[in-house]
Amino acid sequence: MDFLSILNTAAGEILSPTTAAFALATIGLNIHFGYSGLLNFGQAGFMAIGAYAFAIFTMMVDPTATLGWPSWLSFIAAILVAIVAAVIFALILGIPTLRLRGDYLAIVTIAAAEIIRFTVRTQDLTAVTGGSQGLRGQDYKGDIDAMNPLTGTTYGFGPWTATAYDTWVRIIAWSLVIVALILVWLLMRSPWGRVIKGIREDEDAVRSLGKNVYGYKMQALVLGGTMGALAGVMFILPRAVQPDNFATTMTFYIWTALLLGGAATVLGPLLGSILFWVLLSFTGGLINLLHGLGIFGAMTGSQAGQLRFVLVGLALMALVVFRPQGILGNKKELSFNV
Amino acid sequence: MSDTTTTPRTHPLVDGEVGPGCKKVDPIVVADGVVRQFGGLTAVDVAHVEIPRGHITALIGPNGAGKTTFFNLLTGFDRPNQGQWSFEGSSLARVPSHKVARKGMVRTFQLTKSLGRLTVLQNMLLGARDQRGEGLFAALLKPLWKAQEAANVERADQLLARFKLDAKREDYAASLSGGQRKLLEMARALMSEPTLVMLDEPMAGVNPALTQSLLDHVKGLKDDGMTVLFVEHDMHMVRHISDWVIVMAEGKVVAEGPPETIMQDQAVVDAYLGAHHDTDLGTLTNQQVAQIHEEADAERDAELEADGIEAGDEPAATPEPEAPAAEAAPEQRPEEEQR
Numbered sequence: 001m002d003f004l005s006i007l008n009t010a011a012g013e014i015l016s017p018t019t020a021a022f023a024l025a026t027i028g029l030n031i032h033f034g035y036s037g038l039l040n041f042g043q044a045g046f047m048a049i050g051a052y053a054f055a056i057f058t059m060m061v062d063p064t065a066t067l068g069w070p071s072w073l074s075f076i077a078a079i080l081v082a083i084v085a086a087v088i089f090a091l092i093l094g095i096p097t098l099r100l101r102g103d104y105l106a107i108v109t110i111a112a113a114e115i116i117r118f119t120v121r122t123q124d125l126t127a128v129t130g131g132s133q134g135l136r137g138q139d140y141k142g143d144i145d146a147m148n149p150l151t152g153t154t155y156g157f158g159p160w161t162a163t164a165y166d167t168w169v170r171i172i173a174w175s176l177v178i179v180a181l182i183l184v185w186l187l188m189r190s191p192w193g194r195v196i197k198g199i200r201e202d203e204d205a206v207r208s209l210g211k212n213v214y215g216y217k218m219q220a221l222v223l224g225g226t227m228g229a230l231a232g233v234m235f236i237l238p239r240a241v242q243p244d245n246f247a248t249t250m251t252f253y254i255w256t257a258l259l260l261g262g263a264a265t266v267l268g269p270l271l272g273s274i275l276f277w278v279l280l281s282f283t284g285g286l287i288n289l290l291h292g293l294g295i296f297g298a299m300t301g302s303q304a305g306q307l308r309f310v311l312v313g314l315a316l317m318a319l320v321v322f323r324p325q326g327i328l329g330n331k332k333e334l335s336f337n338v
Numbered sequence: 339m340s341d342t343t344t345t346p347r348t349h350p351l352v353d354g355e356v357g358p359g360c361k362k363v364d365p366i367v368v369a370d371g372v373v374r375q376f377g378g379l380t381a382v383d384v385a386h387v388e389i390p391r392g393h394i395t396a397l398i399g400p401n402g403a404g405k406t407t408f409f410n411l412l413t414g415f416d417r418p419n420q421g422q423w424s425f426e427g428s429s430l431a432r433v434p435s436h437k438v439a440r441k442g443m444v445r446t447f448q449l450t451k452s453l454g455r456l457t458v459l460q461n462m463l464l465g466a467r468d469q470r471g472e473g474l475f476a477a478l479l480k481p482l483w484k485a486q487e488a489a490n491v492e493r494a495d496q497l498l499a500r501f502k503l504d505a506k507r508e509d510y511a512a513s514l515s516g517g518q519r520k521l522l523e524m525a526r527a528l529m530s531e532p533t534l535v536m537l538d539e540p541m542a543g544v545n546p547a548l549t550q551s552l553l554d555h556v557k558g559l560k561d562d563g564m565t566v567l568f569v570e571h572d573m574h575m576v577r578h579i580s581d582w583v584i585v586m587a588e589g590k591v592v593a594e595g596p597p598e599t600i601m602q603d604q605a606v607v608d609a610y611l612g613a614h615h616d617t618d619l620g621t622l623t624n625q626q627v628a629q630i631h632e633e634a635d636a637e638r639d640a641e642l643e644a645d646g647i648e649a650g651d652e653p654a655a656t657p658e659p660e661a662p663a664a665e666a667a668p669e670q671r672p673e674e675e676q677r
Contacts, residue, residue: 183478186477186478186480187474187477187478189480190471190477190478190480190483191463191469191470191471191472191477191483191487192471192472192473192474192476192477193477194456194460194463194464195464195472197453197455197456197460198453198456198460198461198464200455201453201454201455201456202451202452202453204415204447204451205447205451205452205453205523206453206464207415207435207436207439208413208415208435208439208444208445208446208447208451208527209436209439209444209464209465209467209526209527209529209530210436210437210439210440210444210467210530211436211464211472212434212436213436219474223474
């Protein structure tokens with residue numbers, strides 16, 4: 001593995017559907033944390049909800065086979081099921097916690113996300129969720145594959161070459177990212193966004209001005225959670241459903257991407273997600289290369305591979321110290337002690 | 339209460355005789371039997387109080403009298419254990435705070451709540467009521483709220499000019515001084531076109547140079563037809579701008595009256611200075627303190643003896659001699675402020 005191929009792989013991450021899925025989840029988290037001040041530490045839970053709802057609906061109900069629906073309709077139905085599941089999950093989380101102080105939401109969300117993961121892992125549910133094995137990709141990719149208008153073998157160039165299926169997934173995932181970004185931009189320039197940002201600063205003040213703070217926080221939680229669920233769907237389209245993909249690590253990757261790009265900015269989550277995956281891939285490749293040269297002594301390859309997370313951690317620390325507002329964040333906003 | 343010789347028995351605002359809980363000719367807020375307990379402590383226990391419409395009413399009282407708690411109850415920021423109150427004839431008991439504000443009863447806070455990472459203009463616009471663009475779906479379509487937003491911006495600019503904050507329009511609220519934040523909070527409250535403005539210590543932490551302009555702004559509210567109820571410790575301000583004064587102590591309304599005479603009311607003097615403030619304690623301290631010291635020493639010696647080898651805990655006996663002195667000291671001074 002030479003240096004050029006490391007760069008090649010890293011550059012490939014820029015357009016990968018996984019990056020798109022993460023960008024979507026990060027945009028959702030940005031609505032929660034960046035704009036509304038909601039400490040959601042369970043974004044992976046929303047992704048899991050979306051992913052499982054989509055996959056299970058497609059496998060169990062399978063309207064294409066049982067009802068003779070066209071595959072695009074089945075796909076949209078499955079997406080809607082994922083959204084409804086995320087809305088219900090957000091309501092269950094929000095109803096008891098949104099009246100309380102922010103920290104409670106953090107505790108409840110991180111626990112709820114783990115509850116979701118352990119539930120789908122349960123052996124008793126293997127018939128539905130696949131237990132700890134998860135679900136096979138081929139069982140739920142039928143509809144989206146049938147919808148694919150691309151007939152060639154590979155598309156793109158250089159590091160961005162992909163198969164027809166992968167290209168199709170990329171088109172869908174990145175389209176969703178663009179829609180989500182436009183949605184956030186439209187909302188945050190509106191009076192709705194002003195109320196949301198006001199709540200982030202001081203909810204009592206906003207309440208004293210006649211705004212239903214609880215209702216707004218719920219709307220924000222549902223909206224960001226829905227984006228998390230869609231991210232979950234996009235995340236499983238290029239792979240299988242693995243319950244352990246939706247562990248707390250995922251949530252913290254999303255937080256890292258958000259802080260890297262800059263919270264409370266429209267494009268920050270996108271930039272952060274791309275940079276995060278490019279850097280993770282690059283450092284991984286670099287460490288692999290150095291390991292091949294024998295630099296890490298007696299360490300095994302997989303041990304050395306873990307070093308990249310040390311590097312990511314260091315990078316995050318440096319970021320928080322030297323540029324706490326993120327790459328796109330407004331320095332002025334953070335210069336106040338609010 | 340006890341001595342009302344200096345307080346006139348009638349007043350143009352009052353229907354009947356002046357006194358704590360008296361009926362007003364034209365009340366905007368009427369509260370009955372409002373009780374709020376925190377554990378064993380009864381913070382507010384207001385039997386009956388009425389706020390006169392179209393005037394500036396001051397709510398005063400020593401620290402811990404329950405003024406801010408009463409404010410919180412009236413505006414829905416806290417829930418009472420029992421009680422009823424109405425605002426312009428409709429009951430507001432147990433109505434959530436945002437609905438209270440929508441009815442035209444808008445408050446400010448003792449610790450200023452400016453929204454730091456929003457600009458001054460955005461702070462102002464947040465105050466405007468019934469904004470179409472505040473709905474999630476309408477927000478996406480700018481044509482639906484563009485005209486209303488423009489009208490709100492215009493009104494916000496007028497208010498900012500009136501409060502001399504127009505130069506700060508695009509600055510973050512966090513960059514304002516404490517006094518400017520007070521002004522911004524008041525201006526923001528006015529954006530919602532309230533009928534009753536409730537100011538919780540509008541003068542707290544405001545530098546003297548700004549005080550006069552703040553006072554003028556409060557008086558301006560009355561001239562614009564609004565009713566003002568404010569909590570304040572600064573007696574100069576109370577005397578200067580209020581038309582009516584309600585005095586609370588230990589959760590109860592103990593006196594009411596016009597500002598010129600209220601401070602002579604015996605109940606008010608008692609509330610601020612303690613009922614025994616004019617009892618001479620000099621003789622007591624000279625003789626009795628010595629005696630108490632003696633008693634304490636004897637007690638401590640006895641204790642040490644009883645404990646034998648163990649060292650007795652000395653501090654147990656010491657607080658006693660200080661007790662009479664503590665009782666004699668006035669509990670709170672009106673100028674003092676709790677932070």
